[in-house]
Amino acid sequence: MTDTVDDVDLPYNEEEASKQEKIAALQERLEVLEAQNDEMRDKLLDANAENNKYQQKLERLTHENKKLKQSPLFVATIQELTDEGVIIKQHGNNQEALTEVTDEMREEIEPDMRVAVNNSLSIVKTLSNETDVRARVMEVTESPEVSYADIGGLEEQMQEVRETVEMPLEKPEMFTEVGIDPPSGVLLHGPPGTGKTMLAKAVANETDATFIKMAGSELVHKFIGEGAKLVRDLFQVAREHEPAVIFIDEIDAIAAKRTESKTSGDAEVQRTMMQLLSEMDGFEERGDIRIIAATNRFDMLDRAILRPGRFDRLIEVPKPDVEGREIIFKIHTRDMNVSDDVDFADLAEIADEASGADVKAICTEAGMFAIRDDRRTIEKRDFEEAWEKIQAESSENEDEISKTFA
Numbered sequence: 171m172t173d174t175v176d177d178v179d180l181p182y183n184e185e186e187a188s189k190q191e192k193i194a195a196l197q198e199r200l201e202v203l204e205a206q207n208d209e210m211r212d213k214l215l216d217a218n219a220e221n222n223k224y225q226q227k228l229e230r231l232t233h234e235n236k237k238l239k240q241s242p243l244f245v246a247t248i249q250e251l252t253d254e255g256v257i258i259k260q261h262g263n264n265q266e267a268l269t270e271v272t273d274e275m276r277e278e279i280e281p282d283m284r285v286a287v288n289n290s291l292s293i294v295k296t297l298s299n300e301t302d303v304r305a306r307v308m309e310v311t312e313s314p315e316v317s318y319a320d321i322g323g324l325e326e327q328m329q330e331v332r333e334t335v336e337m338p339l340e341k342p343e344m345f346t347e348v349g350i351d352p353p354s355g356v357l358l359h360g361p362p363g364t365g366k367t368m369l370a371k372a373v374a375n376e377t378d379a380t381f382i383k384m385a386g387s388e389l390v391h392k393f394i395g396e397g398a399k400l401v402r403d404l405f406q407v408a409r410e411h412e413p414a415v416i417f418i419d420e421i422d423a424i425a426a427k428r429t430e431s432k433t434s435g436d437a438e439v440q441r442t443m444m445q446l447l448s449e450m451d452g453f454e455e456r457g458d459i460r461i462i463a464a465t466n467r468f469d470m471l472d473r474a475i476l477r478p479g480r481f482d483r484l485i486e487v488p489k490p491d492v493e494g495r496e497i498i499f500k501i502h503t504r505d506m507n508v509s510d511d512v513d514f515a516d517l518a519e520i521a522d523e524a525s526g527a528d529v530k531a532i533c534t535e536a537g538m539f540a541i542r543d544d545r546r547t548i549e550k551r552d553f554e555e556a557w558e559k560i561q562a563e564s565s566e567n568e569d570e571i572s573k574t575f576a
Contacts, residue, residue, distance in 0.1 A: 323494020360487035363527025386423030397442035
């Protein structure tokens with residue numbers, strides 16, 4: 171029987187085995203080196219990224235250091251353009267100077283423009299017009315969630331406001347054809363809580379014009395001329411965004427009757443009022459700007475601000491009558507789970523002398539009574555108890571005020 175190849179013992183080759191072991195060792199060493207190489211490559215990338223970050227920081231610090239070493243620029247106003255040069259007035263010291271400019275710069279500048287000048291009073295660049303940031307932030311960018319449908323019992327007042335504010339903006343041709351100037355402003359006056367501010371919010375919601383709101387107290391400032399400057403900037407912002415509507419709430423804060431008082435505070439308030447009068451009906455055209463103002467103290471206002479040309483319509487916003495209160499009750503209970511036994515006509519009769527704000531408070535308090543009793547439905551007795559509570563709180567407040575000023 172012959173042997174197969176597998177059965178034959180091959181002679182052991184020590185040299186060949188040694189080569190195989192060396193190759194295996196070299197391959198293992200190669201794998202280790204490749205792993206180390208990958209690790210070093212990752213570290214190099216991280217180091218490059220870190221180096222770039224520090225390089226950017228170095229460039230920024232170098233730039234800031236360079237700016238700090240530069241001479242500061244001063245703000246000045248162009249007074250006049252002459253053949254000899256440009257006359258400027260530097261802010262702060264009010265010193266005038268004559269400086270030369272290039273032909274290119276001369277084409278960019280004009281009188282009353284603000285510019286930046288260096289130590290030698292050479293014009294470096296032009297600056298934008300200065301307006302107080304407080305005037306810019308008074309612009310209403312989001313419309314209030316109040317429409318004319320949310321106001322009850324003021325149909326006549328609502329119609330007059332729309333005729334004064336909306337119609338001149340939406341249909342100016344009608345006034346041109348008739349041959350009259352549209353009313354320039356409307357003053358809403360009446361007791362607190364009757365809906366004066368809500369009317370203004372509805373105008374802001376319904377009109378496409380730029381709406382700018384402010385309170386009269388925001389124009390009262392400590393330093394001389396600051397309130398008047400804010401009034402100028404307010405109307406400047408309105409001119410830049412025509413058509414515009416300016417709403418001044420609590421206007422009595424700056425438009426009270428002028429007195430003989432010599433205090434600096436009263437004098438500053440009067441300066442602010444005179445600037446407002448000038449903007450409302452001065453030499454400069456007001457443009458396509460309508461004004462709405464509101465006050466609880468009509469008796470305190472200066473006669474100068476009430477004359478036609480400034481406020482062409484003086485609209486009284488009284489407390490609602492019985493029908494108005496019923497409508498307001500229905501408006502504020504639209505989203506409330508009210509029991510079937512609630513009769514809004516009866517509630518309107520019970521809540522005699524209630525303002526629109528009082529009616530809203532009654533609805534809120536009635537809901538709180540139902541929650542307190544762990545009920546999901548608001549009943550008639552909740553509204554009655556709410557009205558009693560509001561009356562009691564109002565009496566307590568009046569007594570406290572009487573004691574304070576007694």
